[in-house]
Amino acid sequence: MSSVGASRSLGRLIDWRIWLFVLLAGFVLVTVIYPIFQVAIRSFLVDGRFDLANYERVLLQPRNYVAVWNSLWVSVIATVLATVIGVVSAFLVQRTDLPAKNLFRLLLILPFAIPPLFAAMGWVQLAGPVGLLSQAWKAAFGTVTVPWNIYSPGGIIFVLAVTNYPLVFITVSGALQRMDPSLEEAARISGVGAGRIMRDITLPLVRPAILGGALLAFVSSIDNFGIPAVLGLRANFYVLTTRIYEALVVPNMPLATAMSMLLVLVAVIAMFGFRAVEGQREQYAVIAGKSVMPNVVRLNRARPWLVAGLALAVIVIVVLPLLALIIASLLRYWGADLTLANTTLAHYTAVLNAPAAQRGIVNSLALATGAATILVVVTALISYLNIKERMRGAGLLDVVGLIPFALPGSVIGVGMILAWSNPPVGPTLYGTIWVLLLAYIMRYMAFGLQATRTTLQQIHGSLEEAALTCGASRLRTIKDVTFPLLRPGMVAGWVLIFISAFNELTVSVLIWTSGSETIGVWIFLMQDSGFTGRASALAVLTLPVILIMFLMAQALARLEERRAQAAGTKS
Amino acid sequence: MPPAVAVTGLGKRFGSVRAADDVTFTIARQEFFSLLGPSGCGKTTTLRCVAGLESADEGAIRIGEHVVFDAACRIDVPPNRRGIGMVFQSYAVWPHMSVADNIAYPLKVQGVARSVIRERVTEVLAILGMTGLGERRPSQLSGGQQQRVALGRALALNPTVLLLDEPLSNLDAKLREQMRAELKQIQRQAGLPILYVTHDQSEALAMSDRMAVMNEGRIHQLAPPEEVYRRPATRFVLDFIGTVNYLPCRIVGTDGTRVCLDLDGAAVLTIPRPPYIPEGDRALLAVRPEDLVLGRAGGPVEAEVALAATVTLRSFLGASFEFRLAWNGTEVRVVADKGSGIADGDTVALGVREGLLLEPDALSRPDARAS
Numbered sequence A: 001m002s003s004v005g006a007s008r009s010l011g012r013l014i015d016w017r018i019w020l021f022v023l024l025a026g027f028v029l030v031t032v033i034y035p036i037f038q039v040a041i042r043s044f045l046v047d048g049r050f051d052l053a054n055y056e057r058v059l060l061q062p063r064n065y066v067a068v069w070n071s072l073w074v075s076v077i078a079t080v081l082a083t084v085i086g087v088v089s090a091f092l093v094q095r096t097d098l099p100a101k102n103l104f105r106l107l108l109i110l111p112f113a114i115p116p117l118f119a120a121m122g123w124v125q126l127a128g129p130v131g132l133l134s135q136a137w138k139a140a141f142g143t144v145t146v147p148w149n150i151y152s153p154g155g156i157i158f159v160l161a162v163t164n165y166p167l168v169f170i171t172v173s174g175a176l177q178r179m180d181p182s183l184e185e186a187a188r189i190s191g192v193g194a195g196r197i198m199r200d201i202t203l204p205l206v207r208p209a210i211l212g213g214a215l216l217a218f219v220s221s222i223d224n225f226g227i228p229a230v231l232g233l234r235a236n237f238y239v240l241t242t243r244i245y246e247a248l249v250v251p252n253m254p255l256a257t258a259m260s261m262l263l264v265l266v267a268v269i270a271m272f273g274f275r276a277v278e279g280q281r282e283q284y285a286v287i288a289g290k291s292v293m294p295n296v297v298r299l300n301r302a303r304p305w306l307v308a309g310l311a312l313a314v315i316v317i318v319v320l321p322l323l324a325l326i327i328a329s330l331l332r333y334w335g336a337d338l339t340l341a342n343t344t345l346a347h348y349t350a351v352l353n354a355p356a357a358q359r360g361i362v363n364s365l366a367l368a369t370g371a372a373t374i375l376v377v378v379t380a381l382i383s384y385l386n387i388k389e390r391m392r393g394a395g396l397l398d399v400v401g402l403i404p405f406a407l408p409g410s411v412i413g414v415g416m417i418l419a420w421s422n423p424p425v426g427p428t429l430y431g432t433i434w435v436l437l438l439a440y441i442m443r444y445m446a447f448g449l450q451a452t453r454t455t456l457q458q459i460h461g462s463l464e465e466a467a468l469t470c471g472a473s474r475l476r477t478i479k480d481v482t483f484p485l486l487r488p489g490m491v492a493g494w495v496l497i498f499i500s501a502f503n504e505l506t507v508s509v510l511i512w513t514s515g516s517e518t519i520g521v522w523i524f525l526m527q528d529s530g531f532t533g534r535a536s537a538l539a540v541l542t543l544p545v546i547l548i549m550f551l552m553a554q555a556l557a558r559l560e561e562r563r564a565q566a567a568g569t570k571s
Numbered sequence B: 001m002p003p004a005v006a007v008t009g010l011g012k013r014f015g016s017v018r019a020a021d022d023v024t025f026t027i028a029r030q031e032f033f034s035l036l037g038p039s040g041c042g043k044t045t046t047l048r049c050v051a052g053l054e055s056a057d058e059g060a061i062r063i064g065e066h067v068v069f070d071a072a073c074r075i076d077v078p079p080n081r082r083g084i085g086m087v088f089q090s091y092a093v094w095p096h097m098s099v100a101d102n103i104a105y106p107l108k109v110q111g112v113a114r115s116v117i118r119e120r121v122t123e124v125l126a127i128l129g130m131t132g133l134g135e136r137r138p139s140q141l142s143g144g145q146q147q148r149v150a151l152g153r154a155l156a157l158n159p160t161v162l163l164l165d166e167p168l169s170n171l172d173a174k175l176r177e178q179m180r181a182e183l184k185q186i187q188r189q190a191g192l193p194i195l196y197v198t199h200d201q202s203e204a205l206a207m208s209d210r211m212a213v214m215n216e217g218r219i220h221q222l223a224p225p226e227e228v229y230r231r232p233a234t235r236f237v238l239d240f241i242g243t244v245n246y247l248p249c250r251i252v253g254t255d256g257t258r259v260c261l262d263l264d265g266a267a268v269l270t271i272p273r274p275p276y277i278p279e280g281d282r283a284l285l286a287v288r289p290e291d292l293v294l295g296r297a298g299g300p301v302e303a304e305v306a307l308a309a310t311v312t313l314r315s316f317l318g319a320s321f322e323f324r325l326a327w328n329g330t331e332v333r334v335v336a337d338k339g340s341g342i343a344d345g346d347t348v349a350l351g352v353r354e355g356l357l358l359e360p361d362a363l364s365r366p367d368a369r370a371s
């Protein structure tokens, strides 16, 4: 069936849709294609001519090799750990008679909304040389050292894992929730025990979701800057993102560019690797669209133990780092004894009086709001032309807009510098806050496209055609039917983009300049130069914003689920 | 007075598929007109062309006095200015609006005064038998109720014609029957012309004043239901409406009222002269199950000549019986009111009350003449 206004053979060929498309194409060209083109081209140019010298230089320096290798093995191990945590917790929450499931689910997803930089800082304050846990250990065992070192590859891997497991948890939970229960019931009827069903039926069926979540966790690990920066720089342990950061501090643009291309290569190879593993088995179409009562494993005697274990894990992974952050923000100096005499609000006063911190707060709020709003509007229009008007060109814009999602943040940062330092036309935006806005727009365009596209796909064409036959014009139909039905998707996309942009560090730290600090950048710089208290104070101040957005996103997801359930009972 | 809808020479292609091919029909004022045909024959396409949701490649469409589409003159009035009401197969009731808001929407778009809207909505709800449900959300309604809301929305503005695309296909048998009667009732009350699309022949036969039977984009027959059933124009129509037995035969002789047939040497029988008699002496006799009569072997049978056949399967249908018989190597299906005394394996006498004659190769040609 053709949808509303599928190309009419008669009538005006040049109408508002063409103009809208031209505008949107221009937007995507400037915000996505042009920066990508810059990175891809510039790395092959030396003094304006094609040359592989940049790559030669990168590849001849063992330091850089090492960074590539470090990025790889650290991310792989962190991904394996994150996957184990994510899968186990998803099964416990979705498929057992665990009490307080909703609370567990909420807490388990929470680290998704906390910036990785905060997690790294929290863990330094917990397990660092004078951290709370370290001090407790020393007191308990009467030693002067602890058997761990947070400033190490091991520390990076651990913090990456406990930051990224929610990606696995969310995808696997979703798949478990949507799985057709009759598949498991069929096994149960043939007399198979619940545990065996898990192993033989459920686990293989959610395998694609596990792999998908693992891929997200891997990309997120390899893309991360905050954690290896806080935990690795001090140990002289470099990964690709921190090497690129260093190269830009110098600044050595060709080196940064070539390194970025290596990072792209690693990410692309990883994705194909996952695809290959996933492709070995055919995909089963077993995930139905509606929520249903799943097969629940009774934990029986193991129940109290598992509950205690999971609660402990949640406390250690989710609650303690945040608590440590709060304590650090209140302590007179880092490592001071935990006494009332040692607490102070001085760090908060310092933060609130620091012009750069003030700018950071304003900038972060404005940038996140701006990027989310612009993206939701632009991507809704692209998706409308793509899905409802069936415009081929809009479909192409959709594909192009998804590319940056696969690009590591450092690449986007380098692309922004190359694109906007000395553009062929237009103003030099590098050095202003606008380049950050453009970077966020590029980086999170995929979120907006995804949210608006899937929502529009769910709006059956006849709903709009019904409005036309009721006498409404096309624009009126969009206003009265399409837009109200699309709005929940737009709001969900907005919240997701806001959270992500508000927490962004990998790109920001490469392209910020004095005057365009963000909260993340300022906190990182403070932490990096030893002002742990101030860094923690600002982090704590931003937590309410993050938590409110997080709870809003959760509420929206609930609402969406209920709407889908209601819709599932009809046609 | 011009007809409510006049469609002439409508043609629509999708790639190489001819979804509508020279479709021509008119709908009179207050007429219930159906498009009937198998899945994919182009019913929806034709309906959507009338609605303006699809632009035809050729032909013209008039609604009332207005030409709303003319391929030659490049006229294509958009759907919102055709003054139609339409009910979609999927209902398309808006989930974000209450029942009352759904029904009020066409009036609101026209800028009708609020008080008038409220009155009209109450009136429509009463017609639909849904008084008091105006504030409900569509998700709180049953399938049948949603369907009524869709109907109410299409009726609200007193459209010049009501277009319905298989509106009853999502309902269970009982509800479907009930809605059929209600739909007919509402149509009479409102005095509306209706263009009704369905693939369910009993629905079309029961409800239509006239109907068009379509296949592969073309109309095979356009007539009142009884005529379509009694005098199908083509082999396709004959086949599509009800069940048919085909018996090869030779035409032995005809006169003004009867025709004498030789059933491949097995028997010679005389039946009332059908409307069409193929040239040449070979032909195909088509008989509906209820036009065959059964009797005990050797006993008297209503029809003139009795053939001897064996019962292979007897099924009880409730009000009647259906028999599958083996006769001369062919399977023959018979429907009879009585049949308690007959069991599988019995030999029975089979008489032909009436039938139609087709060209001998008609089985391979859907458009072969049948009447």
Ligand SMILES: Nc1ncnc2c1ncn2[C@@H]1O[C@H](COP(=O)(O)OP(=O)(O)OP(=O)(O)O)[C@@H](O)[C@H]1O
Residues within 6 Å of the ligand: A001, A002, B014, B015, B017, B018, B019, B037, B038, B039, B040, B041, B042, B043, B044, B045, B046, B199
């Ligand atoms: N938008 C389209 N693009 C391509 N082909 C189409 C399109 N719409 C319809 N067709 C084709 O045109 C033919 C007629 O389709 P149509 O929907 O009119 O059938 P129908 O009679 O309504 O069938 P059904 O009873 O299954 O609804 C079919 O072969 C169909 O595949």
Ligand SMILES: [Mg+2]
Residues within 6 Å of the ligand: B043, B044, B045, B165
């Ligand atoms: Mg149809």
